[in-house]
Amino acid sequence: MKGMCPAIVSVGRTKFGEHYESAPESLVEESGLSALSSASIERRDLNACHFADYFLPITNKLGLEEGFLSELLELNVPMEITRSFGSALSNACNAVLAGKYELVLVGGMEKMTDRWDKIRDDLMLLEDPWSYYAGCTPEANHELMLRAYIKRYGVTGEHLDVLNTALAEFSVKNHRNAMKNKYAQFHKEISVDTVIKARARARRPLGLFDFAPISDGASALILTNSDLAESYTDKPVYIRGYSLATDYITFPSRNDLTGFVATRLAIKDVLKTSDIRLDDISILELYDSSTMMGMVSLEDLGFCEKGKAWMDIYKSSQENEDYFELDGRKVFVNMNGGLKADGNPLGATGGAEIFEVFQQLRREAGERQVKADGELRYGCVHELEGFGTKAYVYVLGRQLT
Amino acid sequence: MSSEPIERRVSYIGDRLRGSRCIICGKEYFKLRDYCGACGRESFGKMERIDFFYEEGTLEICTLVNKPTNKFTKLGPYIYGIISFHDDKVRFPARLTDRIIRDEEIILDDLEGRKIVPRFRRRHAVDPSGIVPTISLAFSFADEYYPYQEYRIVKPSKEYEKPGIVGYGVYSSKFRIKEGIIERSIPFLDEDAITAAVEAGKMALIHSGIDHRSVGKVYVGSESNPYAVKPIASKVAQVLKLGEEDRAEGVQCVDAIDTEFACKAATSMFKDAASLVYYPDSEESYAMVIGADNSQSAPRDEPGGELDLFVGYGGCAFIFGMDDVIAQFEGWVSITSDTPDFWRRDTQPYPSHGGRFTGEPAYFKHVTKTVKSLMDRLKLEPRDVDYFVAHQPNAAFPTRVAKSLGFKEEQFLPSLQVAKFGNTYSGCSPIGLAAVLDIAKPNDRILLASYGSGAGSDAYSFIATSQLIDKRPRQKFTINYQVENRFIDYVDYGTYRRIKQGMHTT
Numbered sequence: 001m002k003g004m005c006p007a008i009v010s011v012g013r014t015k016f017g018e019h020y021e022s023a024p025e026s027l028v029e030e031s032g033l034s035a036l037s038s039a040s041i042e043r044r045d046l047n048a049c050h051f052a053d054y055f056l057p058i059t060n061k062l063g064l065e066e067g068f069l070s071e072l073l074e075l076n077v078p079m080e081i082t083r084s085f086g087s088a089l090s091n092a093c094n095a096v097l098a099g100k101y102e103l104v105l106v107g108g109m110e111k112m113t114d115r116w117d118k119i120r121d122d123l124m125l126l127e128d129p130w131s132y133y134a135g136c137t138p139e140a141n142h143e144l145m146l147r148a149y150i151k152r153y154g155v156t157g158e159h160l161d162v163l164n165t166a167l168a169e170f171s172v173k174n175h176r177n178a179m180k181n182k183y184a185q186f187h188k189e190i191s192v193d194t195v196i197k198a199r200a201r202a203r204r205p206l207g208l209f210d211f212a213p214i215s216d217g218a219s220a221l222i223l224t225n226s227d228l229a230e231s232y233t234d235k236p237v238y239i240r241g242y243s244l245a246t247d248y249i250t251f252p253s254r255n256d257l258t259g260f261v262a263t264r265l266a267i268k269d270v271l272k273t274s275d276i277r278l279d280d281i282s283i284l285e286l287y288d289s290s291t292m293m294g295m296v297s298l299e300d301l302g303f304c305e306k307g308k309a310w311m312d313i314y315k316s317s318q319e320n321e322d323y324f325e326l327d328g329r330k331v332f333v334n335m336n337g338g339l340k341a342d343g344n345p346l347g348a349t350g351g352a353e354i355f356e357v358f359q360q361l362r363r364e365a366g367e368r369q370v371k372a373d374g375e376l377r378y379g380c381v382h383e384l385e386g387f388g389t390k391a392y393v394y395v396l397g398r399q400l401t
Numbered sequence: 402m403s404s405e406p407i408e409r410r411v412s413y414i415g416d417r418l419r420g421s422r423c424i425i426c427g428k429e430y431f432k433l434r435d436y437c438g439a440c441g442r443e444s445f446g447k448m449e450r451i452d453f454f455y456e457e458g459t460l461e462i463c464t465l466v467n468k469p470t471n472k473f474t475k476l477g478p479y480i481y482g483i484i485s486f487h488d489d490k491v492r493f494p495a496r497l498t499d500r501i502i503r504d505e506e507i508i509l510d511d512l513e514g515r516k517i518v519p520r521f522r523r524r525h526a527v528d529p530s531g532i533v534p535t536i537s538l539a540f541s542f543a544d545e546y547y548p549y550q551e552y553r554i555v556k557p558s559k560e561y562e563k564p565g566i567v568g569y570g571v572y573s574s575k576f577r578i579k580e581g582i583i584e585r586s587i588p589f590l591d592e593d594a595i596t597a598a599v600e601a602g603k604m605a606l607i608h609s610g611i612d613h614r615s616v617g618k619v620y621v622g623s624e625s626n627p628y629a630v631k632p633i634a635s636k637v638a639q640v641l642k643l644g645e646e647d648r649a650e651g652v653q654c655v656d657a658i659d660t661e662f663a664c665k666a667a668t669s670m671f672k673d674a675a676s677l678v679y680y681p682d683s684e685e686s687y688a689m690v691i692g693a694d695n696s697q698s699a700p701r702d703e704p705g706g707e708l709d710l711f712v713g714y715g716g717c718a719f720i721f722g723m724d725d726v727i728a729q730f731e732g733w734v735s736i737t738s739d740t741p742d743f744w745r746r747d748t749q750p751y752p753s754h755g756g757r758f759t760g761e762p763a764y765f766k767h768v769t770k771t772v773k774s775l776m777d778r779l780k781l782e783p784r785d786v787d788y789f790v791a792h793q794p795n796a797a798f799p800t801r802v803a804k805s806l807g808f809k810e811e812q813f814l815p816s817l818q819v820a821k822f823g824n825t826y827s828g829c830s831p832i833g834l835a836a837v838l839d840i841a842k843p844n845d846r847i848l849l850a851s852y853g854s855g856a857g858s859d860a861y862s863f864i865a866t867s868q869l870i871d872k873r874p875r876q877k878f879t880i881n882y883q884v885e886n887r888f889i890d891y892v893d894y895g896t897y898r899r900i901k902q903g904m905h906t907t
Contacts, residue, residue, distance in 0.1 A: 121470040128494075130431075133411060133524055134538035135466060135473045135481050135496035143464035144483060147509060151462065203507050204465050252483040252492040253431060257462070 006093040006239040007229035009222050010039035011355045016217035016343025017185040024060060024111045025072050031218035032107055039222055039232045047101035049079040050088040052108035054346035058122050059115040085350025086383035086392030090244055092223045102224055109218035110345035119214055127386045130250050141251050141387045142290040143205045148257035153307035166310040167291040168195035169317035171209050171340055178337025180367040185215055185343030210291040215343035219351025226400055235362045241274035241395040249389055262391035263300035270393050278302050282372050283360050283379035284331050285353035288338045297382055303331060332370040335360060350383040357381055361398050403532040415536035416640045418453035418519055420491060429491040457549040458486040458517050465507045472525035475904045476590055478502040484517055484540055498522055498539040499575055499589050516543040521599050521640060522591040526904040533627050546575035546888040548877045555610030557724035564675040565726035566719050568609020571835045572600035573715035573822050573883050576890050578897040585823030588695050588714040590900050594625045595633050598693035599640050601716030608876040609720045616643040617685020618656040618677060622666025622692045622827040629747060632659040663743060664792055665853025666827045667692025671861060672733050674721040687722040692827035699751040700898060711795050713823020717831035727869040731862035734775040736767060743854030768802050768850045771860035779862055783807035787845040790833040792852035793819035815840060821884045836880040843867040
């Protein structure tokens with residue numbers, strides 16, 4: 001992108017978790033207000049709202065979410081609903097770049113625990129209907145991808161033990177990071193042993209502690225263009241590159257079962273259309289709705305060689321540093337605790353990832369602030385919809401060039 | 402609640418695993434499509450329809466599902482995975498059926514890579530007022546109870562003057578309960594009378610080698626149709642693609658009907674099927690008759706629960722025609738009286754019966770009468786008969802009636818299968834006939850006497866032909882194969898009641 005680029009001037013979010021007492025609107029209000037007030041923006045200055053919820057019409061039987069938003073904000077500006085924070089933000093970026101809007105509220109929310117009784121059926125049916133009809137669960141596809149991965153790369157014996165430990169370490173690290181995140185769903189350290197025992201109890205390749213929970217929560221940000229950004233904040237964070245890609249809904253029909261093609265295409269496009277190199281990215285928020293998804297996404301994004309991410313994760317976990325050493329690069333991964341420990345309220349999740357990178361780049365992450373050797377040039381946000389049916393990659397930076 | 406249009410579309414594709422193949426590049430797809438992604442516009446109109454109903458596939462990868470989604474809860478835990486066909490050209494999601502996961506260690510490496518056969522089953526649970534959802538995204542291992550068998554259409558070689566049986570098939574589940582010397586077949590959780598009827602029909606097509614498109618009518622006799630109104634036969638016709646398929650409309654050009662007369666619902670239609678194919682102006686080359694039941698009974702400790710000692714599960718199908726006949730009709734007799742010895746009122750889950758009344762004035766009177774009438778008509782003595790097959794609600798009734806009619810053990814014991822499968826109601830005497838056809842020689846005379854409560858009996862005399870021997874190698878899944886199979890899973894009484902109930906929601 002030459003010249004102007006989209007800029008984030010403020011972010012907001014709620015704590016993720018079980019908000020049984022809150023209506024969906026009150027979570028939206030909380031996250032939206034915190035984003036607006038931290039940049040001293042009046043809601044009447046907004047030109048538009050791009051908002052995301054994955055399946056509120058199904059879980060809560062609330063359709064026409066725009067109307068709820070209009071009533072809540074007492075605004076009649078254009079509003080659009082999409083399914084993920086990544087998609088809402090990309091639509092907002094497109095509009096800002098086109099010069100259509102100058103100030104946009106981007107938000108996302110989910111209220112999954114309202115329908116804990118049937119949430120897994122809804123998730124699975126939306127994610128991949130034919131697999132659902134065959135008896136698939138939201139967890140099973142992750143385990144199948146892990147099986148495909150192990151077979152493709154011939155990971156057996158001791159190597160398989162290392163891989164399984166590496167995935168457990170991934171979860172342990174997420175929980176450790178979340179201890180410093182006041183918004184996280186879980187504030188509880190876990191051990192490798194806990195993760196592995198849960199798998200044995202389930203008699204499955206992955207167990208309870210390999211998967212992100214179901215969550216309620218909301219997140220928001222205010223987007224403008226780089227020319228106007230400094231009139232709202234001294235430290236705007238620029239969206240230096242973004243892209244998205246799409247893949248088949250039916251997981252078994254995809255050509256490659258060992259990773260997510262959509263992620264590979266999205267990052268390829270980001271690197272092609274910007275002057276950013278992977279080596280300049282030091283912060284990474286991964287969409288890890290399972291430890292397996294976190295592992296293969298490191299490969300899909302290009303941080304690790306195909307079939308080798310588990311080795312990097314394992315080695316890094318033995319060093320006990322805050323960062324992962326990925327193919328020789330130091331990368332701080334999931335400093336907010338990732339989806340596993342921060343929570344995964346689908347429509348809001350991408351917003352929480354942006355929230356983290358925004359704070360880190362502005363060096364406002366407090367206890368969680370990464371201790372990078374040099375300059376923190378770029379942070380990367382990765383988000384998936386469904387089981388990799390859509391992928392979004394955003395690269396954020398404090399500098400315009 | 403069910404959505405009828407969605408149900409129709411999903412089962413139309415899923416029951417037969419319909420797909421498409423590009424005739425330019427050979428790429429295969431699950432589901433029907435009008436163009437190939439690889440070839441683009443030039444492939445438009447050049448996609449041929451394929452399906453994987455009779456194919457053998459491979460289990461690529463799998464995992465254990467021990468916490469299914471709500472609709473699959475009753476089926477859990479189960480193995481779920483991805484299966485492939487045609488050297489991994491096309492893949493499907495699928496659930497391993499016919500396996501009760503107990504406390505055993507699950508070693509996925511031992512399962513992956515094995516050959517599989519897709520199975521037609523109930524898809525998941527629905528509330529009792531909903532449409533029964535079905536699908537073939539279920540599989541079992543080809544080297545276990547249910548073998549992979551090719552369905553090869555064979556051009557007929559000989560036309561007969563009179564109609565007869567041209568093929569048959571039997572299906573019983575791999576699950577059994579054994580009490581004393583009696584073994585009985587039990588449906589797996591996702592099986593019912595519909596799935597048994599389809600399986601039996603599939604076996605009969607494989608055995609007969611006839612072209613499924615040349616079947617003009619299918620009759621399904623059952624007293625355990627999950628629907629009070631909606632035929633099993635329509636599902637059988639669509640899944641087995643009986644009659645010519647009109648693709649534009651998605652219909653099969655075949656007649657299909659369900660019949661009900663307690664345990665003689667199927668045998669009663671043998672003569673109708675034979676007459677239909679014999680009718681001079683008939684365009685119907687073949688007619689298929691299926692008897693299938695998930696025989697119902699109240700639990701043992703409830704009134705009417707005596708039946709719970711005898712009920713079985715299974716289906717049996719016969720195809721009738723004029724070509725390549727394996728057994729010709731010699732004659733038939735039927736009788737009927739209004740005798741309420743066994744009944745089930747509408748909306749009631751279990752049948753009631755007349756206790757000792759079901760014997761003398763019901764079963765014995767009717768069966769004796771039809772057999773004697775038929776033998777008189779054909780001027781037969783017991784020694785002229787090679788095999789005698791009687792309806793077998795238990796082992797005692799058919800034994801007693803056979804002896805009283807003057808038959809010796811070697812004449813009636815080969816047909817006596819109730820101690821292996823239980824009373825499969827509409828499928829019961831047909832399974833006895835199938836057991837005899839599995840072993841009979843050319844020119845053997847076989848006498849069949851069914852009985853249906855309510856009450857009536859049909860007696861038939863068949864004469865085996867030499868083609869009985871010719872066609873025998875086409876069927877692996879014989880009576881004996883299903884009786885003496887090392888993969889049979891014997892369950893305890895508690896498990897039996899649970900899986901017999903299937904996926905019914907309470």
